Every structure is written in C-alpha cells, then in structure tokens.
Amino acid sequence: MSHEPEPSHAHTHCGCATTDRPGRREFFKKTLTIVVGMAAILAPIGVAISVLLDPLRRSGKGERLVRVASLNAVPIDGTPRKFAVVADRTDAWNKYPNTPIGAVYLRRTGDDKVEALNVVCPHAGGFVDYNAANKCFLCPLHNSEFSLDGTILDPKSPAPRAMDSLKVEIRDGEIWVAFQNFRAGTRDKIPA
Ligand code: FES
Structure with a gap:
C-alpha cells in the first residue's frame, strides 16, 4: 500500500516556500474594488431618497x-x-x-x-x-x-x-x- 502525499499548495521543488497568497490578495483587491464601486453608486441614491422623503429638508430650501x-x-x-x-x-x-x-x-x-x-x-x-x-x-x-x-x-x-x-x-x-x-x-x- 503506497502512501501518496497530499497535494500541497506550497512550492517546495525550488527550495522556496511560496504559497498561493498572491491569488488571495488578488481576490481581496477585486472584492474591495466592487464594494467601493457599489458604495460610490449607492451613496448619491441614498441622499436623493432621504431628501425626497424628508419634506422639511425639501421645503426648507429656496424662497x-x-x-x-x-x-x-x-x-x-x-x-x-x-x-x-x-x-x-x-x-x-x-x-x-x-x-x-x-x-x-x-x-x-x-x-x-x-x-x-x-x-x-x-x-x-x-x-x-x-x-x-x-x-x-x-x-x-x-x-x-x-x-x-x-x-x-x-x-x-x-x-x-x-x-x-x-x-x-x-x-x-x-x-x-x-x-x-x-x-x-x-x-x-x-x-x-
Ligand atoms: S431666541 Fe434668544 S433673543 Fe430671541
């Protein structure tokens, strides 16, 4: 019965111990970009809705x-x-x-x-x-x-x-x- 070693994400063949961290970093970067993008889109919409729903703020502006x-x-x-x-x-x-x-x-x-x-x-x-x-x-x-x-x-x-x-x-x-x-x-x- 042979014991095959579990596949490893570490690169041991070249003597260095690099892992797949760059891939995870890329994933987090993309996620952050999406979240920031969504916030940029939703923030003005939120302000517009709050103004629409708040009659005092609307009627307070302008003579x-x-x-x-x-x-x-x-x-x-x-x-x-x-x-x-x-x-x-x-x-x-x-x-x-x-x-x-x-x-x-x-x-x-x-x-x-x-x-x-x-x-x-x-x-x-x-x-x-x-x-x-x-x-x-x-x-x-x-x-x-x-x-x-x-x-x-x-x-x-x-x-x-x-x-x-x-x-x-x-x-x-x-x-x-x-x-x-x-x-x-x-x-x-x-x-x-
Ligand atoms: S409210 Fe203070 S002087 Fe009129």
Missing part, C-alpha cells in the same frame, strides 16, 4: 413667493402688523393646500412700499413680538429688542444678526413676499 395680504391691510402710519404666511405644502406623497408655513411682520414705509421681516428670532428661533408701547420688536426668550427695520437695539442682545428681512413685491395692490426661513445662531443669513 417661495407667497401672496400674504392686500396693501390696505397694512397700517399706513408705519405700524407693523403680523400676518401668517399660508401656502400649499407638498411632501413625497401628499399635497397640503393652504397650510401655514411661517409668519411675517409687514410695515408700510411709503404709499406703496412695504418691508417684511420673518417673525423668527435669529438668535435661537423664538417668536418675536411687537412692543407697541416702545415701538420696537421684542424677543421674549432672551429679552432682545430690535428696531422697526429689524436691526438689533440692545447691545447686550445675544442675537448674532438683525431680524431676517424678506423681499417684497406689490402687484395690483397685493403684497407678495419671497418667504424663507434662515438658520438661527449664525452671523450670516443662511437659508434653512
């Missing part, structure tokens, strides 16, 4: 021109008045008609001139009130006062910037506002 009020509804004497901003909102599956998406202060600065300020405080997102007695805006969260044009009145205010002004268009006696929210807590106005 929307919304009809807010008629010119006659804003006091001629320059007193600011608060208005809800109502618009259709859409997410991946549903449309929500006439939904409040924010609020603005409108103030007449001339016969047919209007300024708009977002009511959200640029410090930490509180809702700014109008203080009729002092004719200024007041954020009750940290007692910050802003002038009627939105600039910071109180030097000790923690707000990093003035209230956020918004573009206004008057069309046939109607006030349209390019509504947009901005990030709180930053010196620059960065769309949220």
Whole structure:
C-alpha cells in the first residue's frame, strides 16, 4: 500500500516556500474594488431618497413667493402688523393646500412700499413680538429688542444678526413676499 502525499499548495521543488497568497490578495483587491464601486453608486441614491422623503429638508430650501395680504391691510402710519404666511405644502406623497408655513411682520414705509421681516428670532428661533408701547420688536426668550427695520437695539442682545428681512413685491395692490426661513445662531443669513 503506497502512501501518496497530499497535494500541497506550497512550492517546495525550488527550495522556496511560496504559497498561493498572491491569488488571495488578488481576490481581496477585486472584492474591495466592487464594494467601493457599489458604495460610490449607492451613496448619491441614498441622499436623493432621504431628501425626497424628508419634506422639511425639501421645503426648507429656496424662497417661495407667497401672496400674504392686500396693501390696505397694512397700517399706513408705519405700524407693523403680523400676518401668517399660508401656502400649499407638498411632501413625497401628499399635497397640503393652504397650510401655514411661517409668519411675517409687514410695515408700510411709503404709499406703496412695504418691508417684511420673518417673525423668527435669529438668535435661537423664538417668536418675536411687537412692543407697541416702545415701538420696537421684542424677543421674549432672551429679552432682545430690535428696531422697526429689524436691526438689533440692545447691545447686550445675544442675537448674532438683525431680524431676517424678506423681499417684497406689490402687484395690483397685493403684497407678495419671497418667504424663507434662515438658520438661527449664525452671523450670516443662511437659508434653512
Ligand atoms: S431666541 Fe430671541 S433673543 Fe434668544
């Protein structure tokens, strides 16, 4: 009975002890290339899907021109008045008609001139009130006062910037506002 030696992957005939490691290395390299390639393809798809499924992220970008009020509804004497901003909102599956998406202060600065300020405080997102007695805006969260044009009145205010002004268009006696929210807590106005 002869005992045939088991086949070996080692190369012993030339005296060196090389094995099949290069082959395995090649296999791992190919696998890694495929995995990296798949990740490169799937990552942008994942981002696109997350944006599609997240209505807040989608609606947060870019301004929307919304009809807010008629010119006659804003006091001629320059007193600011608060208005809800109502618009259709859409997410991946549903449309929500006439939904409040924010609020603005409108103030007449001339016969047919209007300024708009977002009511959200640029410090930490509180809702700014109008203080009729002092004719200024007041954020009750940290007692910050802003002038009627939105600039910071109180030097000790923690707000990093003035209230956020918004573009206004008057069309046939109607006030349209390019509504947009901005990030709180930053010196620059960065769309949220
Ligand atoms: S949130 Fe308005 S001052 Fe802090």
